[in-house]
Amino acid sequence: MDWGAIFGNAVVELISPTTAAYALAALGLAIHFGYTGLLNFGQAGFMLLGAYGYAIPALKLGWPVWACVLTSIVASVIFALILGIPTLRLRADYLAIVTIAAAEVLRLVFTTNTFQDVTGSANGLSEYQAGLLQFNPFPPGRYGFGPWIFDNRVWFFLVIAWIVVALAAVFTWLIMRSPWGRVVKGIREDEDAVRALGKNVYSYKMQSLILGGLFGTFAGILFVLPRAVVPSYFQPSLTFFVYAILLLGGAATILGPIVGSIVFWVLLSFFSGFVARAVEAGWLPFMTQVQAGQLRFILVGIAIMLIVVFMPQGILGNKKELAFVK
Amino acid sequence: MSSEISPKAKPVKTTGLHVGDPVPGVKKVDPILVADGVKRTFGGLTAVDVEHVEIPRNAITALIGPNGAGKTTFFNLLTGFDKPDTGTWSFDGKPLAHVPAYRVARMGLIRTFQLTKSLALLSVMDNMKLGAKGQSGENLFRGLIPAIWRKQDTEIEAKALDLLGRFKLDAKKDDYAASLSGGQRKLLEMARALMSDPQLVMLDEPMAGVNPALTQSLLDHILNLKEEGMTVLFVEHDMHMVRHIADWVIVMAEGRVVAEGDPHSVMQDPAVIDAYLGAHHDADLGATDTEHVEAMKELIDDEQ
Numbered sequence: 001m002d003w004g005a006i007f008g009n010a011v012v013e014l015i016s017p018t019t020a021a022y023a024l025a026a027l028g029l030a031i032h033f034g035y036t037g038l039l040n041f042g043q044a045g046f047m048l049l050g051a052y053g054y055a056i057p058a059l060k061l062g063w064p065v066w067a068c069v070l071t072s073i074v075a076s077v078i079f080a081l082i083l084g085i086p087t088l089r090l091r092a093d094y095l096a097i098v099t100i101a102a103a104e105v106l107r108l109v110f111t112t113n114t115f116q117d118v119t120g121s122a123n124g125l126s127e128y129q130a131g132l133l134q135f136n137p138f139p140p141g142r143y144g145f146g147p148w149i150f151d152n153r154v155w156f157f158l159v160i161a162w163i164v165v166a167l168a169a170v171f172t173w174l175i176m177r178s179p180w181g182r183v184v185k186g187i188r189e190d191e192d193a194v195r196a197l198g199k200n201v202y203s204y205k206m207q208s209l210i211l212g213g214l215f216g217t218f219a220g221i222l223f224v225l226p227r228a229v230v231p232s233y234f235q236p237s238l239t240f241f242v243y244a245i246l247l248l249g250g251a252a253t254i255l256g257p258i259v260g261s262i263v264f265w266v267l268l269s270f271f272s273g274f275v276a277r278a279v280e281a282g283w284l285p286f287m288t289q290v291q292a293g294q295l296r297f298i299l300v301g302i303a304i305m306l307i308v309v310f311m312p313q314g315i316l317g318n319k320k321e322l323a324f325v326k
Numbered sequence: 327m328s329s330e331i332s333p334k335a336k337p338v339k340t341t342g343l344h345v346g347d348p349v350p351g352v353k354k355v356d357p358i359l360v361a362d363g364v365k366r367t368f369g370g371l372t373a374v375d376v377e378h379v380e381i382p383r384n385a386i387t388a389l390i391g392p393n394g395a396g397k398t399t400f401f402n403l404l405t406g407f408d409k410p411d412t413g414t415w416s417f418d419g420k421p422l423a424h425v426p427a428y429r430v431a432r433m434g435l436i437r438t439f440q441l442t443k444s445l446a447l448l449s450v451m452d453n454m455k456l457g458a459k460g461q462s463g464e465n466l467f468r469g470l471i472p473a474i475w476r477k478q479d480t481e482i483e484a485k486a487l488d489l490l491g492r493f494k495l496d497a498k499k500d501d502y503a504a505s506l507s508g509g510q511r512k513l514l515e516m517a518r519a520l521m522s523d524p525q526l527v528m529l530d531e532p533m534a535g536v537n538p539a540l541t542q543s544l545l546d547h548i549l550n551l552k553e554e555g556m557t558v559l560f561v562e563h564d565m566h567m568v569r570h571i572a573d574w575v576i577v578m579a580e581g582r583v584v585a586e587g588d589p590h591s592v593m594q595d596p597a598v599i600d601a602y603l604g605a606h607h608d609a610d611l612g613a614t615d616t617e618h619v620e621a622m623k624e625l626i627d628d629e630q
Contacts, residue, residue: 182455193445321502
């Protein structure tokens with residue numbers, strides 16, 4: 001049993017760009033669900049638009065980085081408007097239904113062969129990072145310390161990702177302590193009461209949906225930078241993992257999604273490393289390697305259930321709130 | 327604004343509010359709210375069908391009627407929380423039909439709810455601050471820069487503290503609203519409504535579920551609103567309270583306004599007794615709504 005490798009692989013996830021991307025997507029959901037009470041189950045859709053909104057113009061049109069990011073932003077805002085205009089006047093559950101369906105529609109549109117020339121269909125797109133990599137300040141080679149040995153590309157993406165996460169966290173902190181944050185938190189508690197006080201609830205919900213969606217979009221870009229983009233990344237299970245991270249960290253907190261993402265990825269990596277090697281060593285004779293690969297997702301499901309039942313406020317959530325949750 | 331509320335034995339009633347006989351839909355000397363032909367049906371049920379009604383300015387008007395008379399629906403229609411099939415109504419001369427609820431509130435017509443809507447996981451102080459109008463920090467981009475809204479927020483906080491003091495909630499200001507008792511939540515909701523300096527305050531059953539010890543203080547708060555120049559329209563089932571503080575009473579039954587007048591005369595109106603007891607209340611049908619019978623008997627005894 002190579003415990004060193006298991007722990008080594010696990011701690012790599014502490015700072016990996018994927019961890020940062022999930023943290024950012026969860027922060028977007030914190031704005032939606034934790035602060036405004038919007039049940040967005042289509043965060044994967046926003047992430048997909050970010051990923052393809054960046055990759056397609058970069059690869060097919062050769063646009064500069066800023067134009068690609070702008071494309072992602074525009075696509076995501078339009079998506080939020082399409083989702084929000086019909087559903088934000090209705091009860092919260094309707095948004096959940098519409099978002100999960102819309103995210104699936106997007107994924108299937110990007111999977112279909114009809115648009116193969118643009119989307120690359122199920123094979124996706126790759127090698128769209130050139131425009132960004134020309135700004136890479138890290139000298140070529142593989143280096144680092146301890147278990148964190150990456151090549152210069154990964155270091156670059158990693159630094160970008162955590163800078164974006166830090167900026168997003170500061171932004172969220174600033175906005176949630178402002179009167180704007182007070183209004184959206186009021187909407188979470190009771191939107192009719194807030195409406196009766198003269199606030200345009202619909203507009204605030206739309207702003208929140210767009211803002212959290214944009215965080216998801218940026219997360220989508222960060223997520224696909226170190227890899228190729230394929231539509232199968234953006235399955236509904238992606239949204240549920242992001243929700244798991246959010247609930248793990250604490251729904252209405254700033255640092256909760258970041259801590260949640262780190263804990264989630266470290267544990268996930270540890271479990272999969274441990275189970276795979278345990279099967280290899282013959283500790284689990286009833287299991288094959290393929291089954292072992294799936295076991296970690298079963299464990300994630302169990303973990304989500306345990307969190308919701310025994311620690312609904314999450315790691316960083318306010319315990320005081322729990323006393324009043326019905 | 328005095329922070330001391332002295333219980334008044336006999337509140338001063340405003341009189342001379344109407345022009346002509348006090349019949350349903352009578353003209354008022356100075357109406358703040360005028361509704362015409364407001365009708366709302368739910369399928370085959372006509373919940374509200376008000377031909378004409380005027381609410382007098384700077385007075386306390388009670389809207390009474392048996393359960394299912396359409397009082398709360400009428401409230402919802404007036405405040406933009408529900409849309410009528412037909413009808414027009416205006417507030418302070420400005421038409422209100424098809425104006426969304428939040429704009430109605432911004433115009434100075436603030437309501438409370440029958441089932442109290444305190445914002446449970448916000449502190450009492452945050453609940454209050456949310457009531458203030460025209461906050462620059464409520465814009466997403468301006469909210470990012472505290473320097474823009476800090477000063478206004480401090481002013482709002484001072485005003486909220488003053489109001490909380492008057493409603494005896496100042497000790498609770500940092501607690502979650504969820505930790506308040508039912509009666510305290512009613513007080514908080516009323517205090518929150520006052521944060522926006524409304525002209526017309528519409529209270530939907532302010533006394534429901536409030537213990538008798540708090541009732542007197544709530545009554546005094548409502549009387550104080552009139553003294554400060556506001557107009558109050560409230561729905562209430564407690565006839566003693568209606569008689570005690572209302573200057574004018576509008577009686578609804580089956581969606582219509584069936585009687586209007588000062589509290590003393592309106593309660594002797596045969597239409598009101600019919601509304602509460604049924605047109606054939608003399609006939610013995612066995613089971614009757616004993617609660618209302620009791621209430622009306624008490625009132626009739628009191629008047630004699």
